[in-house]
Amino acid sequence: MRKPTAAGPLLLHERASNLRARVGVPTRMPPPLPTPAAPPAPRPAWNTNHNLVVTHPLLSLLESCASFRRLLQLHALLTVSGLAAHRFPASRLLAFCALSDPPRLAHAAAVLAQAAATPPGPNAYMLATMMRAFLRAGLPRRALALFRRVLRDRLPADARTFVFALKAAAAASSPGEAVHCVALKRGFLGQSALVGNALMHLYASGVSLSNARKVFDEMPDRDVVSWTTLVDGYARGGVPEEAWRVFCRMVVAGGGRPNGVTLVAAASAVGQMGLLGLGRTVRRYVAESGVSASLNLENALVDMFGKCGCVASAKEVFDGIAVKDVYSWTSMMSAYAKCGDLESAVQMFEDMPLRNAVSWSCMIATYLLANQPEEAVRMFNDMIATGMEPIDATLVSVLSACAQLGCLDLGRWIYDHYIVGNKVRFTVNLGNALIDMFAKCGDVGAASRLFGNMEERNLVSWNSMIMAHALHSQSEEALRLFQQFKETGIVPDEITYIGVLSACSHSGLVSEGRCRFKEMKMVYGIEPRAEHYACLIDLLGKVGLLEEAFEVARSMPMGADEAGWGALLNACRMHGNVEIGECAADKLVGLDPADSGIYILMSQIYASKSKWDLVKMLRTVMRDRGVKKNPGYSSIEVDGKFHEFLVADVSHVRSEDIYAALKNIYIHLKSEGYIPFS
Numbered sequence: 001m002r003k004p005t006a007a008g009p010l011l012l013h014e015r016a017s018n019l020r021a022r023v024g025v026p027t028r029m030p031p032p033l034p035t036p037a038a039p040p041a042p043r044p045a046w047n048t049n050h051n052l053v054v055t056h057p058l059l060s061l062l063e064s065c066a067s068f069r070r071l072l073q074l075h076a077l078l079t080v081s082g083l084a085a086h087r088f089p090a091s092r093l094l095a096f097c098a099l100s101d102p103p104r105l106a107h108a109a110a111v112l113a114q115a116a117a118t119p120p121g122p123n124a125y126m127l128a129t130m131m132r133a134f135l136r137a138g139l140p141r142r143a144l145a146l147f148r149r150v151l152r153d154r155l156p157a158d159a160r161t162f163v164f165a166l167k168a169a170a171a172a173s174s175p176g177e178a179v180h181c182v183a184l185k186r187g188f189l190g191q192s193a194l195v196g197n198a199l200m201h202l203y204a205s206g207v208s209l210s211n212a213r214k215v216f217d218e219m220p221d222r223d224v225v226s227w228t229t230l231v232d233g234y235a236r237g238g239v240p241e242e243a244w245r246v247f248c249r250m251v252v253a254g255g256g257r258p259n260g261v262t263l264v265a266a267a268s269a270v271g272q273m274g275l276l277g278l279g280r281t282v283r284r285y286v287a288e289s290g291v292s293a294s295l296n297l298e299n300a301l302v303d304m305f306g307k308c309g310c311v312a313s314a315k316e317v318f319d320g321i322a323v324k325d326v327y328s329w330t331s332m333m334s335a336y337a338k339c340g341d342l343e344s345a346v347q348m349f350e351d352m353p354l355r356n357a358v359s360w361s362c363m364i365a366t367y368l369l370a371n372q373p374e375e376a377v378r379m380f381n382d383m384i385a386t387g388m389e390p391i392d393a394t395l396v397s398v399l400s401a402c403a404q405l406g407c408l409d410l411g412r413w414i415y416d417h418y419i420v421g422n423k424v425r426f427t428v429n430l431g432n433a434l435i436d437m438f439a440k441c442g443d444v445g446a447a448s449r450l451f452g453n454m455e456e457r458n459l460v461s462w463n464s465m466i467m468a469h470a471l472h473s474q475s476e477e478a479l480r481l482f483q484q485f486k487e488t489g490i491v492p493d494e495i496t497y498i499g500v501l502s503a504c505s506h507s508g509l510v511s512e513g514r515c516r517f518k519e520m521k522m523v524y525g526i527e528p529r530a531e532h533y534a535c536l537i538d539l540l541g542k543v544g545l546l547e548e549a550f551e552v553a554r555s556m557p558m559g560a561d562e563a564g565w566g567a568l569l570n571a572c573r574m575h576g577n578v579e580i581g582e583c584a585a586d587k588l589v590g591l592d593p594a595d596s597g598i599y600i601l602m603s604q605i606y607a608s609k610s611k612w613d614l615v616k617m618l619r620t621v622m623r624d625r626g627v628k629k630n631p632g633y634s635s636i637e638v639d640g641k642f643h644e645f646l647v648a649d650v651s652h653v654r655s656e657d658i659y660a661a662l663k664n665i666y667i668h669l670k671s672e673g674y675i676p677f678s
Contacts, residue, residue: 046099090115091126098133124155131164140171159192166198176202197225204233224256232265243269260294267300271307279308299327306335330359337366361394373401392430399433408441432460439468466499475507501535513539534563541571573601581605596629
C-alpha cells in the first residue's frame with residue numbers, strides 16, 4: 001500500500017468513495033476533513049503494528065490517535081460513515097481501547113459487542129486483542145472465556161492467541177493441558193517457538209517441571225527464551241543441579257547466547273547449591289561474554305556469593321554497583337547474615353537509604369537466625385511503627401520467634417489482624433508457621449482448628465500437626481492423623497517419624513513404636529537417624545525396658561549422641577538403675593564433660609539408692625573439673641510484657657508472692673518423692 005500523501009478535499013472524498021465502493025459502505029459521508037499540512041505524528045504507544053500502512057484519511061488519523069477524547073470523535077465519524085461496522089476499523093478501535101494506558105475496557109467491550117452483532121462477527125485478532133486487555137487488567141478468567149469462544153467459533157487463531165491463552169491459564173492457576181492439546185492439534189508446537197516458550201513457562205511456573213522439559217525436548221527450534229525458561233524453571237522449582245546442567249548444555253551445545261535473564265537464573269541455581277567454585281565461574285562468564293551487567297544481574301551475583309559463604313566477593317560486586325537499589329542493600333545484608341556476621345548485617349540495615357518489606361523481613365529473619373527471637377519481635381514492632389505493611393515472609397519469621405518465646409498474645413494478634421482481616425494472603429507456609437506457633441505456645445486446639453480449615457496442605461503442614469499432638473501427649477490423635485496423612489498419597493519423611501515416635505514415647509506405646517520404627521525403613525526406605533533412635537530409646541526406657549534400650553544405644557550404626565544417652569540416663573533415674581546409668585553417664589561425659597545435667601541426674605540416681613558417699617564424690621568431681629550447675633532461668637509473657645527470672649532473683653516487684661508460690665510447689669514436689677540436688 002502507498003504511504004499517505006498530502007491531498008486536497010476533493011481527492012480525499014474521491015478515495016473515501018472508492019473505499020466505500022470496495023467494501024459496500026453506504027454512500028452517505030461526512031464532510032471531508034482538512035488535510036494536515038504537517039507530517040504524520042509518530043505512532044502512539046498502543047499502536048504496536050509498525051508494518052501497517054493505512055492510506056484512508058480517517059483511519060490514518062485513528063492510527064496516530066493518542067487521546068481517548070479524540071478517539072471518541074473518530075469513533076463517531078467512523079460510525080456515521082459506516083466504517084465502524086467493518087472488521088478492520090473496528091479492530092483498530094478495539095486495539096486503542098484495549099492497549100492504551102490506561103485501558104478503556106468498557107469501551108473496548110462495547111466495540112466487541114457491536115462487532116459480534118454485525119455479521120460476520122469479530123475475528124480471532126479482535127478476540128486476541130481483548131484477551132490481552134483482560135490479562136493487563138488482571139482478569140485472566142475472562143481472557144480464557146474469550147479463548148473458548150475462538151475455539152467454539154472455529155476461528156483461525158494465530159500464535160499470539162495461544163500465547164495469551166497460556167498466560168491467562170498461568171495467571172488463573174488453571175491447568176494448561178487443554179490449551180496444550182489444541183495447540184498440538186493445530187500444529188503450533190512444531191511451527192512456533194513463541195507458543196512452545198509460553199507453554200514451557202506455564203509448566204515451569206510450578207505446574208509441572210517434567211512437562212516443561214518434555215515440551216522443551218520436543219521443540220524442533222529453540223531460542224534463547226526456550227533455554228532461559230527451562231533454566232529459570234528448575235532454579236525456581238528447587239532443582240538447582242538440573243538448572244546448572246541445562247545452562248552448561250546451552251553454553252556448550254550452542255543453544256543461543258545466554259542473556260542477562262539466563263545468567264540471573266544460573267546465579268540463583270549456584271546460590272542454592274552453595275558452590276563457590278561455580279559462582280566464580282558464573283561471574284567470570286559475565287565478565288568475558290560481554291553481557292550487559294544489569295542491576296538485576298549484579299544483585300543476583302551479590303546474593304549468590306552470600307549464599308556460597310563468600311562475603312568478600314559479595315562485597316566486591318556490591319561496591320561495584322554504580323546505582324544501588326533496595327534489593328542491592330538487602331542482598332548484601334542477607335550475605336552478612338548467612339555468614340553469621342550479625343553486626344555487619346545490622347550496620348548495613350541502618351545504612352540503607354530506603355527500606356521495603358523485604359528488607360525488614362530479612363532483618364527479622366537475621367535476628368531469628370542468630371537465635372535472638374526477642375530482637376526479631378522488637379524489629380517487627382519497629383516495622384509496624386514505621387507504617388510498613390508486612391508480607392507473608394515477615395509473618396512467618398515473627399511467628400517462629402513467637403513460638404520460641406511463647407508469645408501467644410502476639411501470635412493471636414497477627415492471626416486476627418492479618419489473616420482474619422485479609423490484610424496478608426494466607427499461604428501454606430504461613431499456615432504452617434501459625435500451627436507451629438499455636439502448638440508451642442500451648443493452644444493445640446487453635447492449631448488443630450487452623451489445620452482443619454486449610455484448603456491446601458503440604459508435608460510440613462501434616463508434620464507440624466502430628467508433632468503438635470505429640471508435644472502435648474495426645475498420642476492417639478497424633479497416630480490417627482498419621483493414618484489420615486498416609487491416605488493422602490504424600491510420602492512421609494524423617495520429620496514425620498520423629499513426631500510419630502515421640503507420640504508413642506509419650507504414651508508408652510511400645511508395640512506401636514517398634515512397628516513404626518521398622519516401617520520407616522522397610523516401607524518408605526527412610527534410614528533411621530540419631531533422633532529416631534533417641535525416640536525409641538526414650539520409649540523403651542520409660543516403660544522400664546532398660547536393657548533393650550541400652551542395647552539399642554550400643555548398636556546404633558552412627559553411635560548414640562547426647563540425646564540418645566541422655567534419654568537412657570533419664571530412664572535410669574526414673575527406675576533407679578545404677579549400673580546402666582553409670583554407663584550412660586560415662587558416655588555423656590565423653591561427649592560433653594562440662595554438662596552439669598549429667599552429674600545432677602547421676603547424683604539423683606545415687607541419692608535414690610541412699611549412696612550418699614557417691615553423691616558427695618560427684619560434687620567433688622564437679623568442683624575439681626570446674627563444672628557449675630547452670631542457674632535456672634524462666635520467662636513468662638503477661639499482657640504482652642515479658643518477665644524474666646533467674647535463681648535467687650529478688651529484683652521483681654512481686655518477688656515475695658512469687659517465692660511463696662514457689663515454696664508451695666516445692667512442698668507438693670517433695671510429697672511426690674522428688675529429691676532435690678543442691
